[in-house]
Amino acid sequence: MPRGRIEIIEEYCKGCQLCVKFCPKDCIEISTDKINPNGYLLPIFVSEDECTGCGICGWMCPECTIDVYRYIEN
Amino acid sequence: MKDKSSDVKKVTGRPDLRxxxxxxxxxxxxxxxxxxxxxxxxxxxxxxGKAIGLAGVGCSFGGAPMTIDIDWTSCPHGRAPAMATAIKRIYPDAMVLTVQGDGDLGAIGLGCFMNALVRGENLTTIFLNNAVYGTTGGQMAPTTLLGMKTTTTPLGRDIQTNGYPLHVPELAATMRGVAYAARCTVHTPANFQKAKKSLKTAIQKQIDGIGYGIVEFVSACPPGWGLKPLECLDYISERMLEEYPLGEFKNVDKTD
Known part of the structure; x- marks a missing residue:
């Protein structure tokens, strides 16, 4: 059951890979062929089942491009 | 699969002011x-609503006013504490903070900064220490580490010709008008949260009218250091924090 997901504003990403480094579950990977209009390699959200919605990638993004959402248990 | 529209909570995202x-x-x-x-x-x-920011010259000037949605003014190089003094005296209810880099505060503006401390002004200074002059191409700054290679010290900074690194919060902590002096970093998520707590305390000291608050952020400059962003994280934990230890150097509830 997925517990969280992230959304990346790709236009403003600068490809620094801090989100890849700090994700505790390794849910984010840097792509090898997906680039944005500024020429930076973009991170991609690969593992929706592992994401817990902890928010660490959102804190550590220098450009504040990552929004983190968590599914609430009913 | 759950209904995403009804039971999704936003945990973190871009702050409204950013x-x-x-x-x-x-x-x-x-x-x-x-x-x-x-x-x-x-x-x-x-x-x-009552925050007024003053940006020094350098990367701190280019970044902060363009990305933080409060009132800003830019200052002559190094004179942010002097202008902040005037603004704070004209508008005593305003929350005045200066954002200055290591060249702005530590080199050309050290006189204005020290005089603001001596006067015991009721301000908050955010000191961004990345150990080089990032805007102009990575020259040596007062906070450059001993042995660190920059474009003006290609053989590494040595004591004989370049002197010693500058420790600003320790210096500020010796002043009687200072209510809060701390050093923090944002290179790990845990330190990010500690940095928030430190800055909150410093601004609260100003709101309560206790005294000057200064928070130094040890930060990375990947092009200035000639390292990749991820290598900078190791460089901070191995080299920078050895020279610049983290912690609170002064935290008082009453300045005499």
């Missing part, structure tokens, strides 16, 4: 994370 801007930050620059710290603290304290 503007999306391609700005002048290089990839991996920690100043972007620090602007997030500033935005979140101002939002949590609820002082966005």
């Amino acid at each position: 503007l999306l801007s391609l700005g002048m930050y290089c990839p991996g620059c920690h100043y972007g994370i620090i602007t997030r710290v500033i935005c979140e603290v101002i939002e949590e304290l609820g002082v966005a």
Whole structure:
């Protein structure tokens, strides 16, 4: 059951890979062929089942491009 | 699969005060994370309406006013504490903070900064220490580490010709008008949260009228150091924090 997901504003990403480094579950990977209009390699959200919605990638993004959402248990 | 529209909570995202801007930050620059710290603290304290920011010259000037949605003015090089003094005396209810880099505060503006401390002004200074002059191409700054290679010290900084690194919060802690002096970093998520707490305390000291608060952020400059963004994180934990230890150097509730 997925517990969280992230959304990346790709236009403003600068490809620094801090989100890849700090994700505790390794849910984010840097792509090898997906680039944005500024020429930076973009991170991609690969593992929706592992994401817990902890928010660490959102804190550590220098450009504040990552929004983190968590599914609430009913 | 759950219904995403009804039971989804936003955990974290861009703060309302943080503007999306391609700005002048290089990839991996920690100043972007620090602007997030500033935005979140101002939002949590609820002082966005009465906040006035003063930006020094350098990357701190290029980044902070373009990305933080409060009132800003730019200052002559190094004179932010002097202008902040005037603004604070004209508008005593305003929350005045200066954002200055290591060249702005530590080199050309050290006189204005020290005089503001001596007067015991009721301000908050955010000191961004990335150990080089990032805007102009990575020259040696007062806070450059001993042995660190920059474009003006190609053989590494040595004591004989270049002197010693400058420790600003320790210096400020010796002044009687200073209520809060601390050093923090944002290079790990745990330190990010500690940095928020430090900055919140410093701004709260100003709101309560206790005295000067200064928070130094040890941060990375990937192009200035000639390292990749991820290598800078190791460099901070191995080299920078050895020279610049983290912690609170002064935290008093009453200045005499």
